[in-house]
Amino acid sequence: MGRLAADVTGGREIRATLDALRTAGSEAAYLAVDITDQAATTAALAPHRDRVTGLVHGAGVLADQLIAHKKASEIERVFAPKLAGLRSVLAALPAERLRHVVLFSSVAGFFGNQGQSDYAMANEVLNTWAASARRMLPGARVTSLNWGAWDSGMVSPQIKAVFEERGIPLIQAPEGARLFAGQFAPERAADTVTVLGPTTPLSSRERPAPTSVATVRRSLTELAGTLLVTDHRIDSVPVLPAAVAIGWALGAVEHAEGRRAVRLRDFSVHKGIVFDGTGPDECRVVMTPADGEVTVAVRSVTKDGTVRPHYAATVLAGPAPAPAAPLTGLPAPGGGADAAGLYEDGTLFHGPALRGLRRVLADEEARLVLECEPVATDAGPADASWYAAGPADLLLQAALVWVRRFRSAAGLPLAVGGVELHAPLTSPGTFLVVVEPVRRDGPDSRLTVTACAPDGRVLARFTDVSVVSAPQLAAKFTG
Known part of the structure; x- marks a missing residue:
């Protein structure tokens, strides 16, 4: 019953999309064909082949299972639409007319993912093929997009809940559409394999959030000779940039909790760290968790045991903030x-x-x-x-x-x-x-x-x- 309902819903979505395209003044046709069948694919595309200048290959099937329990038939079912499907479509189109070839790969292929060994391999083959196709199709822009998980499509409510538990944000449909369209911009012409979405493995296990105070030591002696400090001088004296202290707070919490830190509030400078030869050799980044937040204090200790506060902030745990609305009315680079x-x-x-x-x-x-x-x-x-x-x-x-x-x-x-x-x-x-x-x-x-x-x-x-x-x-x- 669920499959029948999904088919009906899918048919309605297809008709609505075609109607929207026609209303916008575009011509569109929807062809239903098994792209793993070379003969059927060639026949279906024959009336259109001389007009096709771009190919977006987004076919895919999931059959998640630990590798020890994988069956050969499941692996073949996952490989077929990704690899045999691409081969069938390319064989049905004149290669010399193609100007854009965009492959929908996955971060599962880029990083791997538990239970998706076959899906990861199929997507990594797409990445490798894209690199070689740059030479085989010199007249086309070939890009393999390694998508993170979308809040739609293959991501069921159960899978979505797993991602939310791990703190991995899902790509919202409007943001995904914007990222996809952006790949056709001139400045993206050199992209061959690109990651769009989480930049950490989907199956990485989160470390439990600290429940007690934790301290990270930062060497100021090692930092003193870096350009970030030596080129940050006030009255000829090197001073630690506030941006470094913000990074310490975010980084300490991220490494302690094993999840990306992207939100911080209430950063303040109590007493900046000055590299004039009289300061301490190290400072301490002290993390105190409470109510889903981590208060971070950067301190140093003098030789007589006096604690000196330098910076403070609160890092917010949990998922990334909602996508921000793009800024409009901006001047073009190169002017002014x-x-x-x-x-x-x-x-x-x-x-x-x-x-x-x-x-x-x-x-x-x-x-x-x-x-x-x-x-x-x-x-x-x-x-x-x-x-x-x-x-x-x-x-x-x-x-x-x-x-x-x-x-x-x-x-x-x-x-x-x-x-x-x-x-x-x-x-x-x-x-x-x-x-x-x-x-x-x-x-x-x-x-x-x-x-x-x-x-x-x-x-x-x-x-x-x-x-x-x-x-x-x-x-x-x-x-």
């Missing part, structure tokens, strides 16, 4: 004015390794937009998987630029109300940083700072960034 002078005129104090602000694209108090390039960071092992202190520091730099431009003062970030990571900040390529004021009066400036792709897709957002201004800082920034 060169931002190099910001590092010379006392606005910013950062050395060459941290100078990632490239252009000022929009210079208005209500919305400052900067074009950025990720800066290399050599202090990242302590960071969370979606967080890198170097690129994150550019968001705080942008806040200082806003304060200098619209408050005519140099400033330093002393607090961040919230951090949300919606995509890896570690990806290469140009991105934009948008600064918008929350409060425009008082002794400090409160800002929302958003990192986004050029198309407006939100990568990360720092909310309620508090920047305190002081007249004497301008001289120290150029010192």
Whole structure:
């Protein structure tokens, strides 16, 4: 009965999709054929073969079972639509006309997944085929998309519950459609195998969340010689970037709990860590769990046993935040004015390794937009998987630029109300940083700072960034 209901529902969805396409002015045909049958596939595509310039291969069947209990017939059933199906469709189409070949692979093939050895192998074959097809089909863009689990399709309510228990976010249909369409953009032309979704194995077991206080030690001696510190000087003295402390908080909780940390609130600077030769050799990241959150305190201990607080934050456990609405009305990269002078005129104090602000694209108090390039960071092992202190520091730099431009003062970030990571900040390529004021009066400036792709897709957002201004800082920034 369930299969019959699914067939009826599927038929209705197909008719609704075809009607929507026709209403939008497109011509569409739906052909039902067993693509593992070469002759039937060739016959079905024969009337259309000379018009086809793109192929999206999304067929797939699941037969999850531990490998010890797998039957040959189940393996063949999983392999057939993925591999024999692709071979049948390609044989039925003129290769010289193809301009796009997009394969729906899976993160199960990229990382593996418990109970899906055959499904993982089939998808990894698609990945390997895509790499070789780049040479066989020089006129086509060939990409194998390794999808994470969608909140639809093959993901049953039971499987969805397992993912939620593991803290693995599902791809929502609108987001998946946007990611798919984005693969046809010019800047994605070089993608051959790309992961869209979770960047950790689906079957990795979560470590139980700590139930008592845990402490991680961070060596300041080893950190002192890194570019992240040596190029972060105020009045010629190296100072630990606040972005590093945020990364410590996220990273410590992620590594302790075994789940991605992407949300943080109430970050504050009590006393920054200065590398002037008089400080401690290490600091301690102390995690205190309570009510689904982990309070993180970064402290050091002097030789006489005095505890000095440096930074504090609260990391929120659980699934990732809901996808943020993309920003609209953004200027195109490459315009505006060169931002190099910001590092010379006392606005910013950062050395060459941290100078990632490239252009000022929009210079208005209500919305400052900067074009950025990720800066290399050599202090990242302590960071969370979606967080890198170097690129994150550019968001705080942008806040200082806003304060200098619209408050005519140099400033330093002393607090961040919230951090949300919606995509890896570690990806290469140009991105934009948008600064918008929350409060425009008082002794400090409160800002929302958003990192986004050029198309407006939100990568990360720092909310309620508090920047305190002081007249004497301008001289120290150029010192």
